Amino acid sequence: MTKHIFVTGGVVSSLGKGLTSASIGMLLENRGLSVRMQKLDPYINVDPGTMSPYQHGEVYVLDDGSETDLDLGHYERFTHSPLSKDSNWTTGRIYSSVIGKERRGEYLGKTVQVVPHITNEIKSCIRRLASDDVDVVITEIGGTIGDIESLPFLEAIRQFQIDVGRENCCFIHLTLVPYLKAARELKTKPTQHSVGQLRQIGVQPDFIVCRTEQHISSEDVDKIALFCNVPRQHVVEELDADFSIYEVPLSLVEHNLDRMLVERLSLTKAKELDLTRWHEFLSALRNTQTDVTIAVVGKYAKHKDAYKSIYEALVHAGAANSANVRILRIPSENLEREETRVALENVQGILLPGGFGERGVEGKIEAVRIARERKIPFFGICLGMQCAVIEYARNVLGMKDANSTEFSKELEYPVVCLMDEQRSVTDKGGTMRLGTQPTALLAGSRAASAYGTLDVQERHRHRYEFNYEYRDRFIDGGLVISGSSPDGKLVEVVELDEHPWFVAVQYHPEFKSKPTQPHPLFKAFIAAAVRKRRGANDEGEK
Numbered sequence: 001m002t003k004h005i006f007v008t009g010g011v012v013s014s015l016g017k018g019l020t021s022a023s024i025g026m027l028l029e030n031r032g033l034s035v036r037m038q039k040l041d042p043y044i045n046v047d048p049g050t051m052s053p054y055q056h057g058e059v060y061v062l063d064d065g066s067e068t069d070l071d072l073g074h075y076e077r078f079t080h081s082p083l084s085k086d087s088n089w090t091t092g093r094i095y096s097s098v099i100g101k102e103r104r105g106e107y108l109g110k111t112v113q114v115v116p117h118i119t120n121e122i123k124s125c126i127r128r129l130a131s132d133d134v135d136v137v138i139t140e141i142g143g144t145i146g147d148i149e150s151l152p153f154l155e156a157i158r159q160f161q162i163d164v165g166r167e168n169c170c171f172i173h174l175t176l177v178p179y180l181k182a183a184r185e186l187k188t189k190p191t192q193h194s195v196g197q198l199r200q201i202g203v204q205p206d207f208i209v210c211r212t213e214q215h216i217s218s219e220d221v222d223k224i225a226l227f228c229n230v231p232r233q234h235v236v237e238e239l240d241a242d243f244s245i246y247e248v249p250l251s252l253v254e255h256n257l258d259r260m261l262v263e264r265l266s267l268t269k270a271k272e273l274d275l276t277r278w279h280e281f282l283s284a285l286r287n288t289q290t291d292v293t294i295a296v297v298g299k300y301a302k303h304k305d306a307y308k309s310i311y312e313a314l315v316h317a318g319a320a321n322s323a324n325v326r327i328l329r330i331p332s333e334n335l336e337r338e339e340t341r342v343a344l345e346n347v348q349g350i351l352l353p354g355g356f357g358e359r360g361v362e363g364k365i366e367a368v369r370i371a372r373e374r375k376i377p378f379f380g381i382c383l384g385m386q387c388a389v390i391e392y393a394r395n396v397l398g399m400k401d402a403n404s405t406e407f408s409k410e411l412e413y414p415v416v417c418l419m420d421e422q423r424s425v426t427d428k429g430g431t432m433r434l435g436t437q438p439t440a441l442l443a444g445s446r447a448a449s450a451y452g453t454l455d456v457q458e459r460h461r462h463r464y465e466f467n468y469e470y471r472d473r474f475i476d477g478g479l480v481i482s483g484s485s486p487d488g489k490l491v492e493v494v495e496l497d498e499h500p501w502f503v504a505v506q507y508h509p510e511f512k513s514k515p516t517q518p519h520p521l522f523k524a525f526i527a528a529a530v531r532k533r534r535g536a537n538d539e540g541e542k
Contacts, residue, residue: 002130003265004169005138006157008203010145010194011176015211016248018071020174020238021140022078023249027258029079030278032271033135037075038087039068040122041142042149046092049432057305061459061511062087065435071140073309077514078249086128091149094121114152122156123163135269145173145197158202170264173198173205174238177212177220186214188223195228206264207234207257215239234260244285244315246515249278281515284319292318292348292529293326297367299360301329307353310381313513314351317522323530332360335367344370349377349529352384354461354508358407365391372502377528379521380504382462385494386416388504389466389474397477406464415474417467433460437485437507439492445482446503447493450524456483458492458507465506466491501528 005024009017018039025035041048048056049067060073068088075081098121102112129137141157143150161169175191195205208228210216216224216237225232236255241247252258253273262270294314300306311327318325328347334340344350350371352364364384368391371378380388386404393402393415404416419433436457441448448454468489475481483493483505496502503521513519 001164001168002134003136003267004126004130004160004164005136005172005261005265006160006170007138007140007172007174008145008154008198008205009141009143009174010198011178011190013144015174015176016238017140017142017174018069018074019245019248020172020209020252021071021138022074023252024172024257024261025075025081025136025138026078026249026278027252027273028136028261028267028270029081030275031258031262031267031273033267033269034133035079035081036087036129036134036137037072037079037081037083037140038089038126038129038137039071039075039140039142040125040153041069041088041090042147042153043090043142044092044095044149045090046096047088047090053300053306054303057303058308059461060309061434061461061508063436063459067434067461069142070305070308073312073511076511077312086125089122089125091152094118094125094152097121115155118152119156119159122153123160126156126160135267136265145194151201154198154201154203161203167266170207170261171203171205172207172209174209174211177210177216177224179212179214186212186216186220188220188227191224192227199229205230207236207260209236209238209252209257211238211240213240244282246278246282246285249275250282277516281319284322285315287322288318288324289322290530290533291324291326292526292533293328293346294349294351294526294529295328295330295344295347295367296351296353297330297332297335297344297364298353299332299355299357301331304329307510309508309510309513310351310353313510313519313522314526316513316515316518317526319515320518320523321526321530323526323533325526330367332363332367335363341366341370345374345376347376348532349379349525351379351525352381352387352504354382354384356383356406361387361404361407365394368392369395372496372499375500377501377525377532378499378503379501379525381510382506382508385504385506386464386466388502389415389479389494392474392477392479393470396479397473404464413470415467415470416464419463419465432463435459439483439507440486440488441493442480442482445480445493446495446501446524447482447505447521450503450520452520458505458509459511460507462506466494500532501525 007021009015047067057070059067060070062083064084066085141153221235224235314325364387368388393399399413402413402415405414439456441454480495482495492506509519509521
């Protein structure tokens with residue numbers, strides 16, 4: 001029978017439940033077990049697709065086109081668990097499903113209530129990931145214990161343990177043990193209260209993972225175990241990682257969490273833990289031979305989670321190139337100032353991420369110009385590719401009015417326009433070109449060289465595209481269209497020959513990068529930045 005692990009959080013938000021859940025999944029996978037990952041979010045939005053990055057961080061897109069929480073990015077980077085729309089459920093989706101059933105008469109005239117109808121729907125979402133070939137399902141419950149929005153989910157997992165049997169179900173509670181500098185001591189009382197609230201609901205944690213800035217003393221571990229009703233060895237310290245988030249699994253191994261989970265759930269198929277590849281990655285990350293500075297010029301650069309997957313992909317590519325990647329976050333609207341432009345000219349690479357809306361676009365276009373004219377390695381993603389096309393049209397092809405119809409409807413040169421399939425769309429949520437789409441690459445191009453193949457599958461999230469009517473004019477003007485949809489109607493990749501490394505893509509390659517499998521384009525981009533750093537910045541080098 002599939003075993004279930006539920007991860008909850010207490011005391012404060014942003015403790016890192018997603019990272020902890022992903023780390024547990026990675027450890028169990030490296031013990032030879034089949035793992036599935038899932039997050040249940042308490043907000044009423046159907047998905048995060050229409051939410052501001054300032055509120056929710058990046059929107060992480062899956063192969064099937066689902067727009068999901070950024071924690072699913074942690075799941076994919078740490079594990080090989082296949083993710084789908086069933087991997088992220090929100091209160092909005094749950095209620096929409098229940099209301100739909102009520103409208104169809106599926107409840108046979110009954111009064112629809114939170115218990116049992118909403119909780120049954122939540123339980124059915126959890127069961128969807130369980131099957132004969134899955135050993136463990138890890139379900140993260142979003143929010144913080146004590147929040148009113150989380151109560152239906154907590155009630156559902158309380159019931160779930162009764163349905164499947166306590167022996168097949170395990171609860172892990174992640175909590176904060178704060179350090180008070182004035183008193184020079186850690187405080188366990190918030191953890192006690194958090195677990196107390198959880199127990200009032202009917203959920204008794206099997207393990208308590210304690211986020212902390214300082215090592216927890218033996219006395220404090222005893223206190224937490226006593227008042228939270230868990231064995232002493234089940235109080236697991238998760239010290240803040242000084243070097244990298246990728247050290248978190250090692251911290252859990254140090255406290256034997258993986259072994260205790262195997263014992264608690266009687267996972268008889270589990271093998272000895274093998275973290276060879278993970279240690280190799282961390283060793284490469286620690287023992288770099290050079291530093292490179294990459295400017296990420298974006299609308300949401302001030303918010304660290306808005307481009308989370310991009311930052312992590314740069315780290316992965318840095319390790320693969322023995323390079324320590326220093327990220328310079330530049331809000332694109334700041335490029336109107338001379339001092340910011342000067343700082344941009346001194347980096348080893350410029351990356352333009354995706355985004356929506358007109359604010360900051362002219363700054364992005366200015367960043368493209370600097371990268372192109374100064375021969376700085378350049379990587380454009382989604383809107384970053386569209387800005388590259390606009391800049392080339394204006395400053396190389398002489399189309400001074402060139403722009404996207406997203407920003408101006410009356411244009412002489414609409415080199416970027418709304419996709420045909422989007423013209424009749426009125427709803428905002430879940431209606432873009434989403435999910436994995438095929439791309440055919442041009443033989444001999446930088447993109448093809450990086451991938452090592454001519455056929456790739458990448459994830460998309462956009463409404464606007466390169467205007468096909470201008471395709472020949474761009475090609476005649478020197479822009480290389482190195483990737484297209486298989487039917488040739490959609491431009492997916494553009495690049496420049498007379499440049500050390502200039503590649504821009506319509507899709508989001510950052511979503512497919514892993515620590516032990518860096519994305520080929522990010523790897524090639526950082527390699528070009530290293531060459532620039534070392535002075536081997538020969539024009540046309542591929």
